[in-house]
Amino acid sequence: MTIDGYVHQLPDTDPLETEEWLDSLDSVIDSRGKVRARFLVSKLTERARERQVGTPAEVSTPYVNTIPTDEQGWFPGDIDIERRIRAFIRWNAAVMVVNANTRADGIGGHLSTFASSAALYEVGFNHFFRGKADGVPGDQVYIQGHAVPGVYARAFLEGRLDESHLDNFRREIGGGGLSSYPHPWLMPDFWEFPTVSMGLGPLNSIYQARFNKYLQHRHLDDTSRSHVWCFLGDGETDEPESLGSISLAAREGLDNLTWVINCNLQRLDGPVRGNGKIIQELEAIFRGAGWNVIKVIWGSGWDDLLARDVDGVLLHKMNTTVDGEFQRYTVESGAYIREHFFGPDPRLRKLVEHLTDDDLRNLPRGGHDYEKMYAAYKAATEQVGAPTVILAKTVKGWTLGSDVEARNATHQIKKMTRDQLKVLRLRLRLDDVIPESLLDADDPPYYRPPVDSLEYRYLMDRRRALDGPLPTRSTAIRRDLVMPPDEPFTEFDAGSGSQAVSTTMAFTRLLRNLARTEGFGPRMVPIIPDEARTFGMDALFREFGIYAAHGQQYESVDAKLLLSYTESQDGQLLEEGITEAGSMSSFTAAGTSYATHGVPMVPFFIFYSMFGFQRVGDLIWAASDAQAKGFLLGATAGRTTLMGEGLQHQDGHSLVLASTVPTCQAYDPAFAYETAAIVRHGLHRMYGRTDAEGRTGAGDSVFYYLTLYNENYPMPVRPDHVSEDDIVGGLYRWADAPEGLEPKVTIVFSGSAHLAAQAARDTLAAEHGIGAELWSATSYKRLREDALSTERWNRLHPTEPARPLPVTELLARSSGPIVAVTDFMKAVPDQIARFVPAGRPFVPLGTDGFGRSDTREALRRFFETDAASVEVAALSALAQVGEIEPEIVAKAIRHHGLDADAPDPRTR
Ligand SMILES: Cc1ncc(C[n+]2csc(CCOP(=O)(O)OP(=O)(O)O)c2C)c(N)n1
Ligand SMILES: [Mg+2]
Numbered sequence: 001m002t003i004d005g006y007v008h009q010l011p012d013t014d015p016l017e018t019e020e021w022l023d024s025l026d027s028v029i030d031s032r033g034k035v036r037a038r039f040l041v042s043k044l045t046e047r048a049r050e051r052q053v054g055t056p057a058e059v060s061t062p063y064v065n066t067i068p069t070d071e072q073g074w075f076p077g078d079i080d081i082e083r084r085i086r087a088f089i090r091w092n093a094a095v096m097v098v099n100a101n102t103r104a105d106g107i108g109g110h111l112s113t114f115a116s117s118a119a120l121y122e123v124g125f126n127h128f129f130r131g132k133a134d135g136v137p138g139d140q141v142y143i144q145g146h147a148v149p150g151v152y153a154r155a156f157l158e159g160r161l162d163e164s165h166l167d168n169f170r171r172e173i174g175g176g177g178l179s180s181y182p183h184p185w186l187m188p189d190f191w192e193f194p195t196v197s198m199g200l201g202p203l204n205s206i207y208q209a210r211f212n213k214y215l216q217h218r219h220l221d222d223t224s225r226s227h228v229w230c231f232l233g234d235g236e237t238d239e240p241e242s243l244g245s246i247s248l249a250a251r252e253g254l255d256n257l258t259w260v261i262n263c264n265l266q267r268l269d270g271p272v273r274g275n276g277k278i279i280q281e282l283e284a285i286f287r288g289a290g291w292n293v294i295k296v297i298w299g300s301g302w303d304d305l306l307a308r309d310v311d312g313v314l315l316h317k318m319n320t321t322v323d324g325e326f327q328r329y330t331v332e333s334g335a336y337i338r339e340h341f342f343g344p345d346p347r348l349r350k351l352v353e354h355l356t357d358d359d360l361r362n363l364p365r366g367g368h369d370y371e372k373m374y375a376a377y378k379a380a381t382e383q384v385g386a387p388t389v390i391l392a393k394t395v396k397g398w399t400l401g402s403d404v405e406a407r408n409a410t411h412q413i414k415k416m417t418r419d420q421l422k423v424l425r426l427r428l429r430l431d432d433v434i435p436e437s438l439l440d441a442d443d444p445p446y447y448r449p450p451v452d453s454l455e456y457r458y459l460m461d462r463r464r465a466l467d468g469p470l471p472t473r474s475t476a477i478r479r480d481l482v483m484p485p486d487e488p489f490t491e492f493d494a495g496s497g498s499q500a501v502s503t504t505m506a507f508t509r510l511l512r513n514l515a516r517t518e519g520f521g522p523r524m525v526p527i528i529p530d531e532a533r534t535f536g537m538d539a540l541f542r543e544f545g546i547y548a549a550h551g552q553q554y555e556s557v558d559a560k561l562l563l564s565y566t567e568s569q570d571g572q573l574l575e576e577g578i579t580e581a582g583s584m585s586s587f588t589a590a591g592t593s594y595a596t597h598g599v600p601m602v603p604f605f606i607f608y609s610m611f612g613f614q615r616v617g618d619l620i621w622a623a624s625d626a627q628a629k630g631f632l633l634g635a636t637a638g639r640t641t642l643m644g645e646g647l648q649h650q651d652g653h654s655l656v657l658a659s660t661v662p663t664c665q666a667y668d669p670a671f672a673y674e675t676a677a678i679v680r681h682g683l684h685r686m687y688g689r690t691d692a693e694g695r696t697g698a699g700d701s702v703f704y705y706l707t708l709y710n711e712n713y714p715m716p717v718r719p720d721h722v723s724e725d726d727i728v729g730g731l732y733r734w735a736d737a738p739e740g741l742e743p744k745v746t747i748v749f750s751g752s753a754h755l756a757a758q759a760a761r762d763t764l765a766a767e768h769g770i771g772a773e774l775w776s777a778t779s780y781k782r783l784r785e786d787a788l789s790t791e792r793w794n795r796l797h798p799t800e801p802a803r804p805l806p807v808t809e810l811l812a813r814s815s816g817p818i819v820a821v822t823d824f825m826k827a828v829p830d831q832i833a834r835f836v837p838a839g840r841p842f843v844p845l846g847t848d849g850f851g852r853s854d855t856r857e858a859l860r861r862f863f864e865t866d867a868a869s870v871e872v873a874a875l876s877a878l879a880q881v882g883e884i885e886p887e888i889v890a891k892a893i894r895h896h897g898l899d900a901d902a903p904d905p906r907t908r
Pocket of ligand 1: 112127237
């Protein structure tokens with residue numbers, strides 16, 4: 001027996017009355033059956049909810065539409081014209097993909113995703129999605145990556161794209177092509193949100209909606225008219241990123257967010273839940289999480305059948321048929337459906353005896369029922385206090401004919417024969433505008449209704465009423481962003497005297513300085529995933545305030561302390577909890593606000609460096625595509641600087657991963673003044689320009705990644721000869737070799753490895769009389785990229801004088817072999833190995849391999865990046881060029897007790 005344990009713990013104040021109710025139920029079950037009993041219990045629950053009795057919400061409801069037909073309301077559009085427009089779009093979308101693959105076999109593209117979701121998008125375009133032509137940011141619409149043919153086809157109808165664009169679908173090189181998926185980097189005036197890495201769009205959309213509320217609550221912009229729409233596939237919900245943050249959306253009351261899940265029951269290989277029901281599964285998950293769930297399962301053809309289903313047999317059949325079977329019914333004949341779906345139960349068979357086999361085959365699914373979709377969207381936009389998910393049941397490849405519709409291979413089909421196109425033309429009733437003869441030509445034609453046609457005028461009127469075309473990406477600034485003065489940065493040039501501090505502490509101080517800057521300060525968005533105390537940033541809680549959608553509704557346990565945990569509705573800091581993925585999504589929303597809202601905002605996302613690029617690299621890639629700006633700060637950086645934590649915490653490779661992201665400016669500063677100079681430079685580069693309209697806050701679409709260490713040492717004064725350009729250029733001489741010593745070597749350090757470099761310089765001088773000069777490499781990525789660009793220029797300009805590679809030129813000013821020491825993998829300094837001046841050995845020392853927990857000293861000895869190892873590397877390189885005897889190197893190895901025969905740490 002299953003019982004709700006909690007009921008039995010409650011006192012029964014009237015057992016007799018209880019018994020009467022239970023007896024009535026028993027007698028209904030016995031005399032009228034379970035279907036009737038279920039109905040009555042549901043009715044009671046519904047009434048209880050209406051009267052606000054406070055019964056727990058059910059997580060699942062029967063397999064029928066959430067909105068009853070009689071509450072569907074009036075559809076305000078012209079259903080016939082909209083169907084016609086949809087037919088044009090369907091046609092052009094299919095022809096575009098087919099033509100692309102005729103011209104370039106294997107170029108790809110997708111027919112069946114949009115075919116299943118055309119109505120879902122078109123209801124939005126005709127009635128809901130708001131554009132920005134009125135100067136106010138409209139809606140943010142996340143389009144399913146594989147549905148883009150339909151979006152291009154609509155833009156073509158609207159005259160935003162022409163035939164040559166469609167002809168160049170997926171042919172981007174050479175200009176004028178259309179990107180395979182939504183990529184703002186490639187179509188910067190069109191796409192806003194990259195979505196095609198499945199799961200990222202849904203996740204980003206939640207944080208976009210949250211960020212809109214944040215802007216509103218912080219009085220930075222009125223976003224009350226923006227609605228966030230996210231379209232995703234049912235298969236896409238398998239990605240943990242898709243569903244991982246849905247509880248946040250409910251908790252924050254994101255009624256400005258609607259998800260539309262296209263439940264065509266199929267993914268790439270086959271059924272999403274062949275043995276189950278994806279819609280029911282998702283309903284339970286979303287209802288449990290507190291979302292408003294609207295199921296649109298059945299088209300209006302089913303309304304009459306359900307109304308006559310007095311025995312509940314149809315409902316029962318709907319409830320118990322698994323998705324694999326529903327998919328089967330889509331590809332089978334009406335006779336098969338009659339036999340297998342309606343057949344087994346005589347009452348069901350009778351229910352449809354008035355329908356022909358064709359009628360049965362054509363009973364549409366809810367997601368293809370335009371009016372039902374309209375009703376669902378309307379309900380979603382009227383919802384208050386919670387996000388909405390619309391679960392729309394569709395057929396994958398709908399209208400594309402029996403060879404494509406609902407086939408397991410449908411996702412991959414990119415070609416259609418002339419005959420298949422002819423069938424499609426008739427199915428879409430386009431025979432009056434597309435002569436059949438045109439289909440025999442090489443390229444089947446696109447169709448655009450003339451500008452004086454009813455359809456064109458209707459289409460354009462609808463978009464005008466909804467504030468213009470969409471998607472549109474704009475970078476027009478609506479709210480200026482004025483750069484902070486230099487003082488908050490320059491104070492770090494003085495160093496920290498004898499006080500030992502870390503670059504993390506210096507950065508925190510810088511952050512506070514900036515936040516206190518009038519005008520600029522409020523435009524910063526500090527983002528921390530539950531790690532502020534680790535980084536010593538808990539002081540920011542009180543000063544910035546933690547953003548809380550509903551304010552702080554309790555007195556914090558530390559309320560009386562100076563540094564209390566202070567939440568408020570206009571709090572500035574996004575304390576995200578333990579989600580780097582969510583934090584990264586906030587970064588993207590804030591970092592693209594300059595485009596999405598015309599309000600440049602400056603995110604500073606501070607995370608445990610190990611859990612950055614490695615954990616959420618794909619989100620960072622997408623942020624780069626989205627042209628996000630801002631600062632990523634990898635704190636507790638380094639494989640040996642972070643003591644004790646070990647293999648899963650010590651980051652020696654985020655800089656390698658960062659080197660793969662095109663717009664990422666990766667820096668590994670050693671000192672406070674370097675950190676401050678890089679942030680200052682970055683701010684000015686990203687936001688310091690004036691746009692064509694004279695608005696401030698414009699700049700390059702790049703973002704910065706800075707490593708921050710937790711090792712304390714006195715921060716040096718910025719040497720007089722060192723300029724900001726030297727620091728951001730990636731490499732500069734930090735200290736000359738001690739006077740008069742020969743031979744010479746050059747030690748290049750970055751980050752916390754400067755300690756070993758300095759100590760080695762001292763022993764090289766004292767023990768060996770060797771003069772080591774010290775250089776700081778703040779960015780190997782920058783050095784490499786600059787060198788590659790110059791190399792390319794030289795290659796392509798063979799008759800002109802070769803330009804010197806910047807890094808080669810710099811290193812030519814140093815002397816002797818070069819030892820580069822880092823707390824990251826050797827691959828990081830190796831980025832410049834090829835560019836070192838000829839004849840000079842280059843020895844990278846780094847931390848390849850798994851980290852482990854121990855003291856810094858032990859770790860650095862283990863990875864051979866400690867002072868002794870730097871010294872030995874310098875001696876070895878000098879021996880290699882014949883400046884000293886090999887025996888001197890051997891002696892130093894023995895002297896320092898280095899284990900020459902231990903296996904490489906990389907393999908241990
Ligand atoms: C992260 C990621 N993994 C895999 C893919 C490849 N992929 C593209 S579409 C697809 C199936 C999509 O199924 P569904 O989400 O149900 O969308 P539908 O086309 O059915 O609407 C897959 C696996 C991808 N784009 N992103
Ligand atoms: Mg699907």
